[in-house]
Amino acid sequence: xxxxxxxxxxxxxxxxxxxxxxxxxxxxxxxxxxxxxxxxxxxxxxxxxxxx
Amino acid sequence: xxxxxxxxxxxxxxxxxxxxxxxxxxxxxxxxxxxxxxxxxxxxxxxxxxxxxxxxxxxxxxxxxxxxxxxxxxxxxxxxxxxxxxxxxxxxxxxxxxxxxxxxxxxxxxxxxxxxxxxxxxxxxxxxxxxxxxxxxxxxxxxxxxxxxxxxxxxxxxxxxxxxxxxxxxxxxxxxxxxxxxxxxxxxxxxxxxxxxxxxxxxxxxxxxxxxxxxxxxxxxxxxxxxxxxxxxxxxxxxxxxxxxxxxxxxxxxxxxxxxxxxxxxxxxxxxxxxxxxxxxxxxxxxxxxxxxxxxxxxxxxxxxxxxxxxxxxxxxxxxxxxxxxxxxxxxxxxxxxxxxxxxxxxxxxxxxxxxxxxxxxxxxxxxxxxxxxxxxxxxxxxxxxxxxxxxxxxxxxxxxxxxxxxxxxxxxxxxxxxxxxxxxxxxxxxxxxxxxxxxxxxxxxxxxxxxxxxxxxxxxxxxxxx
Numbered sequence: 255x256x257x258x259x260x261x262x263x264x265x266x267x268x269x270x271x272x273x274x275x276x277x278x279x280x281x282x283x284x285x286x287x288x289x290x291x292x293x294x295x296x297x298x299x300x301x302x303x304x305x306x
Numbered sequence: 307x308x309x310x311x312x313x314x315x316x317x318x319x320x321x322x323x324x325x326x327x328x329x330x331x332x333x334x335x336x337x338x339x340x341x342x343x344x345x346x347x348x349x350x351x352x353x354x355x356x357x358x359x360x361x362x363x364x365x366x367x368x369x370x371x372x373x374x375x376x377x378x379x380x381x382x383x384x385x386x387x388x389x390x391x392x393x394x395x396x397x398x399x400x401x402x403x404x405x406x407x408x409x410x411x412x413x414x415x416x417x418x419x420x421x422x423x424x425x426x427x428x429x430x431x432x433x434x435x436x437x438x439x440x441x442x443x444x445x446x447x448x449x450x451x452x453x454x455x456x457x458x459x460x461x462x463x464x465x466x467x468x469x470x471x472x473x474x475x476x477x478x479x480x481x482x483x484x485x486x487x488x489x490x491x492x493x494x495x496x497x498x499x500x501x502x503x504x505x506x507x508x509x510x511x512x513x514x515x516x517x518x519x520x521x522x523x524x525x526x527x528x529x530x531x532x533x534x535x536x537x538x539x540x541x542x543x544x545x546x547x548x549x550x551x552x553x554x555x556x557x558x559x560x561x562x563x564x565x566x567x568x569x570x571x572x573x574x575x576x577x578x579x580x581x582x583x584x585x586x587x588x589x590x591x592x593x594x595x596x597x598x599x600x601x602x603x604x605x606x607x608x609x610x611x612x613x614x615x616x617x618x619x620x621x622x623x624x625x626x627x628x629x630x631x632x633x634x635x636x637x638x639x640x641x642x643x644x645x646x647x648x649x650x651x652x653x654x655x656x657x658x659x660x661x662x663x664x665x666x667x668x669x670x671x672x673x674x675x676x677x678x679x680x681x682x683x684x685x686x687x688x689x690x691x692x693x694x695x696x697x698x699x700x701x702x703x704x705x706x707x708x709x710x711x712x713x714x715x716x717x718x719x720x721x722x723x724x725x726x727x728x729x730x731x732x733x734x735x736x737x738x739x740x741x742x743x744x745x746x747x748x749x750x751x752x753x754x755x756x757x758x759x760x761x762x763x764x765x766x767x768x769x770x771x772x773x
Contacts, residue, residue, distance in 0.1 A: 264704070269650075291746075
């Protein structure tokens with residue numbers, strides 16, 4: 255396989271995967287909710303009693 | 307002295323058994339003897355290091371202590387901007403990256419008393435998991451010459467493993483701290499996204515970059531993390547979450563801690579010796595009182611794909627000028643990866659960022675309802691030969707890179723803390739390792755598991771024969 259074809263195949267595979275995964279994304283989903291996910295979990299974890 | 311741990315040397319300096327100048331000279335001497343072969347350093351700052359050590363020694367005589375790292379010689383990946391020293395980022399251009407201020411993580415370590423020995427080798431633009439670099443020489447695995455050191459923080463892994471520095475900083479966008487740590491038999495921590503400021507460190511992907519410590523032991527990594535963690539006004543993505551006392555948390559037991567070993571993805575295609583060593587490490591952790599069980603994870607490949615699109619799009623945007631104006635200066639594999647990023651549509655990049663939010667929420671909610679940490683392999687095989695990393699058609703080399711970093715990349719997308727811990731050697735004498743992955747901002751538990759394992763084993767006390 256030449257380099258250009260290999261590159262196109264890689265891009266197509268990646269974009270295909272994203273298209274499938276994003277098919278049912280909620281309208282309200284936005285990138286900043288990633289940071290919120292890390293912060294929320296941290297706050298919840300602080301409230302939990304952990305094994306020591 | 308260079309066989310000591312960072313904690314041990316810091317203690318010896320504090321007790322007056324060793325001086326900062328002696329420690330620095332010892333490291334510089336070792337660099338002089340060994341680095342022509344190992345290729346860990348791009349820049350050795352002998353004059354600056356000795357001047358800093360003399361200042362610290364004078365302060366010590368006055369009874370003034372700079373901090374917990376007083377007089378400890380460290381070195382930094384050559385993407386950390388330090389005024390007065392070149393920052394090549396592994397490219398052919400000595401001054402490739404110039405920041406407005408010194409790298410915050412380096413400045414914090416210096417404020418804690420560390421001595422800067424110099425700047426460490428890395429894969430060009432931090433793009434590549436093997437540690438090869440045609441411009442500055444391929445970093446050599448200290449355990450077996452001619453084998454990869456892992457990358458992209460290759461020099462960081464080699465310098466610490468070979469005793470050229472007591473600790474180092476690396477950066478991790480798809481595994482670049484954990485891969486060289488695993489390949490070189492040392493400890494490396496990719497902290498939670500936002501835990502350590504990236505200000506003053508060359509960006510590769512704003513969404514996936516992490517700066518973190520590398521050292522011989524988990525305790526040493528905890529000491530370094532303590533110095534660098536916390537909010538930084540110069541990095542808007544740095545978190546204001548409180549910084550706990552990491553070393554104090556190491557004293558607690560891991561009895562009752564729930565440890566998950568992935569059923570899916572992480573052991574697929576993994577070398578039998580690596581798999582056996584990681585499963586044995588999980589048994590050791592169970593023997594220390596943890597509840598170890600198998601767990602099926604939400605498909606990590608999805609997050610890996612998301613992370614790939616985001617990193618490639620952002621990396622190509624950041625380094626577009628180099629690609630446009632001096633493409634001939636870039637190694638063919640790095641150039642191919644940059645060119646690929648240029649072809650990512652904005653639509654897919656943004657969908658990937660939206661997906662990342664959803665996948666992260668789902669992963670955290672599902673996995674950490676069941677376990678407190680995960681234990682999994684980092685590299686699918688012991689460090690391969692440098693020929694494996696450098697010989698063959700470009701598309702095949704890119705594919706090999708993807709395979710070698712497939713077990714680390716999901717946790718960059720997820721932003722979770724992940725610690726690389728050595729757990730044995732292959733029949734060829736190359737290091738084996740596992741990663742401990744925890745909840746966001748729960749580096750304490752991740753470090754506690756790693757430290758408990760190291761207290762029960764002695765892999766971290768082995769040293770490569772180099773002299």
